[in-house]
Amino acid sequence: xxxxxxxxxxxxxxxxxxxxxxxxxxxxxxxxxxxxxxxxxxxxxxxxxxxxxxxxxxxxxxxxxxxxxxxxxxxxxxxxxxxxxxxxxxxxxxxxxxxxxxxxxxxxxxxxxxxxxxxxxxxxxxxxxxxxxxxxxxxxxxxxxxxxxxxxxxxxxxxxxxxxxxxxxxxxxxxxxxxxxxxxxxxxxxxxxxxxxxxxxxxxxxxxxxxxxxxxxxxxxxxxxxxxxxxxxxxxxxxxxxxxxxxxxxxxxxxxxxxxxxxxxxxxxxxxxxxxxxxxxxxxxxxxxxxxxxxxxxxxx
Amino acid sequence: xxxxxxxxxxxxxxxxxxxxxxxxxxxxxxxxxxxxxxxxxxxxxxxxxxxxxxxxxxxxxxxxxxxxxxxxxxxxxxxxxxxxxxxxxxxxxxxxxxxxxxxxxxxxxxxxxxxxxxxxxxxxxxxxxxxxxxxxxxxxxxxxxxxxxxxxxxxxxxxxxxxxxxxxxxxxxxxxxxxxxxxxxxxxxxxxxxxxxxxxxxxxxxxxxxxxxxxxxxxxxxxxxxxxxxxxxxxxxxxxxxxxxxxxxxxxxxxxxxxxxxxxxxxxxxxxxxxxxxxxxxxxxxxxxxxxxxxxxxxxxxxx
Numbered sequence: 152x153x154x155x156x157x158x159x160x161x162x163x164x165x166x167x168x169x170x171x172x173x174x175x176x177x178x179x180x181x182x183x184x185x186x187x188x189x190x191x192x193x194x195x196x197x198x199x200x201x202x203x204x205x206x207x208x209x210x211x212x213x214x215x216x217x218x219x220x221x222x223x224x225x226x227x228x229x230x231x232x233x234x235x236x237x238x239x240x241x242x243x244x245x246x247x248x249x250x251x252x253x254x255x256x257x258x259x260x261x262x263x264x265x266x267x268x269x270x271x272x273x274x275x276x277x278x279x280x281x282x283x284x285x286x287x288x289x290x291x292x293x294x295x296x297x298x299x300x301x302x303x304x305x306x307x308x309x310x311x312x313x314x315x316x317x318x319x320x321x322x323x324x325x326x327x328x329x330x331x332x333x334x335x336x337x338x339x340x341x342x343x344x345x346x347x348x349x350x351x352x353x354x355x356x357x358x359x360x361x362x363x364x365x366x367x368x369x370x371x372x373x374x375x376x377x378x379x380x381x382x383x384x385x386x387x388x389x390x391x392x393x394x395x396x397x398x399x400x401x402x403x404x405x406x407x408x409x410x411x412x413x414x415x416x417x418x419x420x421x422x423x424x425x426x427x428x429x430x431x432x433x434x435x436x437x438x439x440x441x442x443x444x445x446x447x448x449x450x451x452x
Numbered sequence: 453x454x455x456x457x458x459x460x461x462x463x464x465x466x467x468x469x470x471x472x473x474x475x476x477x478x479x480x481x482x483x484x485x486x487x488x489x490x491x492x493x494x495x496x497x498x499x500x501x502x503x504x505x506x507x508x509x510x511x512x513x514x515x516x517x518x519x520x521x522x523x524x525x526x527x528x529x530x531x532x533x534x535x536x537x538x539x540x541x542x543x544x545x546x547x548x549x550x551x552x553x554x555x556x557x558x559x560x561x562x563x564x565x566x567x568x569x570x571x572x573x574x575x576x577x578x579x580x581x582x583x584x585x586x587x588x589x590x591x592x593x594x595x596x597x598x599x600x601x602x603x604x605x606x607x608x609x610x611x612x613x614x615x616x617x618x619x620x621x622x623x624x625x626x627x628x629x630x631x632x633x634x635x636x637x638x639x640x641x642x643x644x645x646x647x648x649x650x651x652x653x654x655x656x657x658x659x660x661x662x663x664x665x666x667x668x669x670x671x672x673x674x675x676x677x678x679x680x681x682x683x684x685x686x687x688x689x690x691x692x693x694x695x696x697x698x699x700x701x702x703x704x705x706x707x708x709x710x711x712x713x714x715x716x717x718x719x720x721x722x723x724x725x726x727x728x729x730x731x732x733x734x735x736x737x738x739x740x741x742x743x744x745x746x747x748x749x750x751x752x753x754x755x756x
Contacts, residue, residue, distance in 0.1 A: 189545060196542075197560050199620070206586050207575055218584060268471040275464025283468065290479060292732070294681055296701055297725045300708055300718045301485030302478070304496075323474035355463045384568040386684050391709055402570040409574050409688060419578060426571045434566055438559040 204427065211420040218416045233417035237408070240418065243425050245397060246404035253315055253389070253400055254382035257322040261378050262371050265328025270363050272329070273336035274345060284333070291326045296387075303391055317392045318385070328374055335370040336363070376437065383430070401426050490718035500715065507719035516695075517720065520703040521727065523611065523696065527686075528679035530615025531622070536671065538623045543630035544656060558631070561624035569621070573688025576617050580604055604689060607696030614686050614697050618679075626671050633667030634660065672735050680728045700724050 210218050213227040237243060272284050306317040340363055348358045386402045393399055396407065405426050408419045490507055492500035511517055542561065546554050564572070579585045580603040588600040604610045637660065645655050661668075683705070686697035698706075704724065708717030 186550065189551070193545075193551075193557050196538075197557065200560050200564055200624070203572075203575060203579065206579065210578070210586065264470055264474070268468045271464045271467025275461045275467070277461045277464040280464065280468075283472070287471075287475075290475065292677070292729075293483070294677060294725060294728055296681060296704060297721050298479065298482030298484075298486050299704075300489055300714050300721065301482030301487075303708075304489070304714070305477075305482055305485060317478075321474060321478035324471050324479055329471065355460070359467070380566050384566075384570075386568070386570050387705070402568045405568070405574055406570050406688060409577065416578060416584060419574065423571050423575050423578075427567050430566055430568075431563065434559070434563060438562075439555065 204431070207420055207424055207427065211417065211424045213417060215415060215417050218420070229417060230421065233415075233421045236415055237418035237421045240415070241404045241407050241422065242397070243401065243404060243422055246399060246401040247425070249398060250383055250400040250402075253318050253385075254379050256315075256319050257382045258375055258378040260319060260322040261325040261328050262375055264323045265325050265332050265374070266364060266367050266371060267359065268329045269332035269336050270340075270359055270367075273333050274340065274342070274363075287326045287329050291330070299387075299391070306392060312392060313394050313398065314392075315398070318388055322378075322382075325378070328378070331374060332367055332370055335367060340366050373440070376440065380430075486718040486721055489714055490722055492715045494714045495712050496714055503715070507716050508723075510716065511719050511723050516698075517700075517703060517723065519695070520698050520700045524680060524682060524699040526611050527615045527618065527682055527697070527699065528675075530612055531618035532675050532679060535619040535623045535626060536668075536675075538619075539626035539671075540630055540668075542623075542627045543634055544660065546627075547631065547634045558624075558628065561627055563624065564621045565625045567621075569684035570688055572617060572621060573685040576613065576685065577604070577689050580613055610689065610696050614682070614689065617685050618682065622675075622678075626675075629671055630664065630667060633664035637663050669736065673732050676731045676735050677728055680724065680731065700727075 209224065209226055211233060212230040214229045214232070217227065217229075268287075272280060272287075302317070303312075306312050309316075311317050344362065345358055348362050353361065383400075384402060385400070386406070389400050389403050390406075393403070396404075399407070405422050408415075408422045489500060491502060491504060493503045493506070494500035542557075545551065546557060551557075579587050582588070582600055582602045582605065585603075587603070588597070591597045592600065601609070603613055641659060641663070642655065645659055650658070681701050682699045683701040686699050686702055687705070689697055700720070701724070704717055704720045707713050707720055
């Protein structure tokens, strides 16, 4: 609003030096007030965003009776005790490891096959390619839960229940990855470049691995972050597919701390903290890339 | 086109084959199989019994299903309205030149989005706990309330909390999408408007809004698709009063994987699918009524 007023002032022609001074001062004051309000809003929202995490970390360091009775603002000394009780119920580090195995392999598969498919669509003109690419786009509109019963039964038929295969193999068909990387293929890998490689005698597969993949790397690294976070956070599929508690990824293990008969708040808070803090650290380091990647990924042009 | 070119172009098929094999097996087949199961009665042990449209008839008369639709809609509206207002406001605000620490604010506002919804659900359940949660304690300490509020015991309050959490989690994401849209508007457009003496407010209303209309439309459609699938957070909040936070997908999950009524659960899945499609189409129609804009091919979903 401060800006709107400033423009009104500027559009009127002041007549004397005196008037300019007066306008300047009131403009300055109004602008300051506007800015203070804007920063107050931003800082308030920052606190709203961070407070739950702060509360979580603080609570994780207190005993159950303190959590239950007091308003806690400063760290306490019960972190290790809480942690040991948590480890007796669920093995969070096991979940951590499981999550890494699932998320890394899914992400790698998604990236490689998305690039392969995108390159195929972008650089070859074969019959039906438009229609097939259209079907890739259309599949993005279908909600994930639609086929879940059939998926479960199919995996039962394949004897793949309680294994990681149903969580990893479907990553090969990642519609968004194909869509995203095809745009980059269209733009940054020119036909002349490919033609030059062909004249040098490179095979088509080799051209993809040696020429296209490296050129797609920046786009793929932006995608990698999103795929990884998405896979790291996946919950419903592991919950349905895996029966063995020791195989579960972190989110399901965290969910397991909930709903037991006794409620051990301290242990639960520690579990939640273990699942969140590494992500926050990674985000703090990579946030520029993540946010830049999201902007690139969501909009082109 | 020479013979060599045709032959070479055919190699394209090999590049896309793995994708489509995986898609047919893990994507399309389960969807069609679910459709078949939705016409049967099946508990997963004995073989499925074909029952025709019985499950769908049951679905049409199922008050619990309607309740779950209503719940989903309420939670979605509670979350989406402030979410979009905040997102758009912040995107425009953080696009102003005078603001310092833009990167910091954008990162912090986006932060909740990367945390597992399950974790957030568990955290919320702890924080809003009637007797021990920190929210009640803060409110009591600030003298805003005198007696702890039983948040999750009250049907509507529980829905507000789920909606509030969704809003908290997604406004930063939408803000970034809007920011990307704003940044794609060429500077010359703004300069021309300023030369013509347009005020900031006029510029926002007459230039910014129409130009990021496709982005707003995109956000609206994805938020319908995403919002109808609300699941993890309500599940983690546990049993709230009168099933007040049972969403459509929670109902699908309970029916299929807790009661093992696969046939009916598949019918519910198709019911949800049809609802989402209808709602997406309505959203697209509503948002593009005034303008010729259709879902822009410049925009793509990232919400995984």
